[in-house]
Amino acid sequence: MYVYDQYDQHIIEDRVRQFRDQTRRYLAGELSDSEFLPLRLQNGLYIQRYAPMLRIAVPYGLMSSTQVRKLAEITRKYDKGYAHISTRTNVQLNWPELEDVPDILAELATVQMHAIQTSGNCIRNTTTDQFAGVARDELIDPRPWCEIIRQWSTFHPEFAFLPRKFKIAVNGAVNDRAAIEVHDIGLEAVKNAAGELGFRVSVGGGLGRTPIVGSFINEFLPWRHLLTYLDAILRVYNRYGRRDNKFKARIKILVKALTPEVFAERVNAEWTHLKDGPGTLTEAEVERVSKFFVEPAYKALEDQDEPLARLDAEHPGFARWRQRNVMAHKKPGYCAVTLSLKPTGTAPGDISDKQLDALADLADRYSFGEVRNSHEQNIILADVEQSRLFELWSELREQGFATPNIGLLTDIVCCPGGDYCSLANAKSIPIAEAIQRRFDDLDYLFDVGELDLNISGCMNACGHHHIGHIGILGVDKKGAEFYQVSLGGDSHRGASLGQILGPSFAQEEMADVIEKIIKVYVENRNEDERFIDTFRRIGIDSFKERVYAANH
Incomplete structure (x- = not known):
C-alpha cells in the first residue's frame, strides 16, 4: 500500500496544527458557527443529531494492521468503543467530543491517516473493487490508478470548492464490483485492438434526491491522458455547474441538462488546452506509484x-x-x-x-x-x-465475524439513519434488524440466494437504496416515520435504478412487506434465477399485487 514520504507527513501534521488552533478559537468564541463550518468540514467533522461525527479517510478501502490498531485505540479513548464502515470505504466515529478531534487527528497522523476531503464540496475518496489485485477476472490492478487520482485530487487548488461533492470509482475487472455507473465519474479499464490500456469513462451518475445512471462519454481514453481528461471534466463542471441550488448542483444534473453528447463536446473542447501538457502521465510516474502495490510474498501452493x-x-x-x-x-x-x-x-x-x-x-x-x-x-x-x-x-x-451471509438478504447496506444523522427522516438500523430477525433461518436464506437489500434514512441515499435489488427509503409522513420500497435496482454492469413499489409503510409493517416480496420471487423464479433476474422477467406488478392485497 502507499507509504507517505516526508512531504506527505509534513502536510498532514501541518493540517493538524492548523485545525487545533481553529478549534481552540471556536471553543473560545473567537470564531462563529458559520466561520467554523468550512474549517471543520475540511477536516471531516460533521455535527450530527447528538454529537459530532468524524469521517476518517481510507483511500480505496485499504488499511494496514498498524492503522487498524490505532483505530481501535482511538475508539476506546475518544469514542464509545466502536467505529462504522461507510459505503465509501471510510471509517466514521459517531461520538467524539469536539475538543478531542484535534488530538484524534494527531494520533491518526502517526499512522499515515487523516480526515481530509472526507466532506465538503471537493473530490472525495476514490473507491474501487474490494478484491483489487487478487480477483481472477481482473484486467489490471486498479489500486495504482486510484492512488494516482488521489494524489492528483488531494489539495487540488482548482477543485477545492466545487458546486457540490464529487465521487470517482475505478473498475479493473470484468465484473463491476465498484458501481462505477452511479458515480460522478466512473472509470473502467479496457484494452483496444492493439492491446493498449485505456479507460472507458462514465460521467453524471449518482444517487440522492435525483438518482441517475451515468453516461459513457469516452469509450477509450489512453492511460497517459487520464489526469488531463479528468481535469477537463472537472473544469467544465466547475464552470457550468449550478451553485444557486444545492439540490441541482451535482454534475449529474448538468450532464442531463446539457445532454451527454453536448457535455462530452465541452469536455473535449476544454481538453484541447490540456492534452499532452504537463499533466500527461508517463510510464515512470505510473511505475513509481505501482511499486507500492507489488504482490506480497506468496508461497508456491496448490489449490486445496x-x-x-x-x-x-x-x-x-x-x-x-x-x-x-x-x-x-x-x-x-x-x-x-x-x-x-x-x-x-x-x-x-x-x-x-x-x-x-x-x-x-x-x-x-x-x-x-x-x-x-x-x-x-x-x-x-x-x-x-x-x-x-x-x-x-x-x-x-x-x-463475531463469521456470519455466512455475504451477498444474501441479511447482508444489508444501511446508513446510520435517524439514530444518529440530523438529516434523516427515519431510522434505518431498527428496520435492518427487524428484517434480519425475520430471515434468521440460514437454510431459507441460502435458498433465497443472492439479493442486495439497501436502506437509507433520507433522500441523500447514503444507504444506496436506489441500487438495491430491494431498496428501502425512510420518509416523513406528517411527523411520523414511514418507509418507501423500491425494486429492481442494481449497481453492477448495466446498472439500474429501482422502481417505487407504491405507497409507503409503517415501521412495524416492514418485515412483513419484505417477506411478501420474497415469497413472490420464490414462487415465480426459474431454477437458479436470482431475485433481480426474476424481477426483470415478471415486472413489478406481481409484487405490488401481493404486497398491497391485504391493505384493500
Whole structure:
C-alpha cells in the first residue's frame, strides 16, 4: 500500500496544527458557527443529531494492521468503543467530543491517516473493487490508478470548492464490483485492438434526491491522458455547474441538462488546452506509484479443493461460510475472505474496538498485515492460504465475524439513519434488524440466494437504496416515520435504478412487506434465477399485487 514520504507527513501534521488552533478559537468564541463550518468540514467533522461525527479517510478501502490498531485505540479513548464502515470505504466515529478531534487527528497522523476531503464540496475518496489485485477476472490492478487520482485530487487548488461533492470509482475487472455507473465519474479499464490500456469513462451518475445512471462519454481514453481528461471534466463542471441550488448542483444534473453528447463536446473542447501538457502521465510516474502495490510474498501452493471438500462434509457451518464468504484468488492455494459486519443485532457496518484489535491480529497472521473495507460495509482479508481457512473460520466465529451471509438478504447496506444523522427522516438500523430477525433461518436464506437489500434514512441515499435489488427509503409522513420500497435496482454492469413499489409503510409493517416480496420471487423464479433476474422477467406488478392485497 502507499507509504507517505516526508512531504506527505509534513502536510498532514501541518493540517493538524492548523485545525487545533481553529478549534481552540471556536471553543473560545473567537470564531462563529458559520466561520467554523468550512474549517471543520475540511477536516471531516460533521455535527450530527447528538454529537459530532468524524469521517476518517481510507483511500480505496485499504488499511494496514498498524492503522487498524490505532483505530481501535482511538475508539476506546475518544469514542464509545466502536467505529462504522461507510459505503465509501471510510471509517466514521459517531461520538467524539469536539475538543478531542484535534488530538484524534494527531494520533491518526502517526499512522499515515487523516480526515481530509472526507466532506465538503471537493473530490472525495476514490473507491474501487474490494478484491483489487487478487480477483481472477481482473484486467489490471486498479489500486495504482486510484492512488494516482488521489494524489492528483488531494489539495487540488482548482477543485477545492466545487458546486457540490464529487465521487470517482475505478473498475479493473470484468465484473463491476465498484458501481462505477452511479458515480460522478466512473472509470473502467479496457484494452483496444492493439492491446493498449485505456479507460472507458462514465460521467453524471449518482444517487440522492435525483438518482441517475451515468453516461459513457469516452469509450477509450489512453492511460497517459487520464489526469488531463479528468481535469477537463472537472473544469467544465466547475464552470457550468449550478451553485444557486444545492439540490441541482451535482454534475449529474448538468450532464442531463446539457445532454451527454453536448457535455462530452465541452469536455473535449476544454481538453484541447490540456492534452499532452504537463499533466500527461508517463510510464515512470505510473511505475513509481505501482511499486507500492507489488504482490506480497506468496508461497508456491496448490489449490486445496479435496481437503476443503472433506472439511465441508464434516462441518456444515464451515461449508456454508466458505460458500458465501470466501472468494477464489488469482494465486493457487490462496483465497480472499470477507468478514461479515452484519450479524443480527448489530448495526450494519459497525465494528467494536475489541474487534478492531482482533482484526489487526488476524491480518498479521493470515493476510500479510493488510485489510480492505468494502462499499457493502464489510471487511476483507485478501490473501489467505486455503490450508488455513478452517483455522481462520474458528477464530472469526469467536470474534463475531463469521456470519455466512455475504451477498444474501441479511447482508444489508444501511446508513446510520435517524439514530444518529440530523438529516434523516427515519431510522434505518431498527428496520435492518427487524428484517434480519425475520430471515434468521440460514437454510431459507441460502435458498433465497443472492439479493442486495439497501436502506437509507433520507433522500441523500447514503444507504444506496436506489441500487438495491430491494431498496428501502425512510420518509416523513406528517411527523411520523414511514418507509418507501423500491425494486429492481442494481449497481453492477448495466446498472439500474429501482422502481417505487407504491405507497409507503409503517415501521412495524416492514418485515412483513419484505417477506411478501420474497415469497413472490420464490414462487415465480426459474431454477437458479436470482431475485433481480426474476424481477426483470415478471415486472413489478406481481409484487405490488401481493404486497398491497391485504391493505384493500
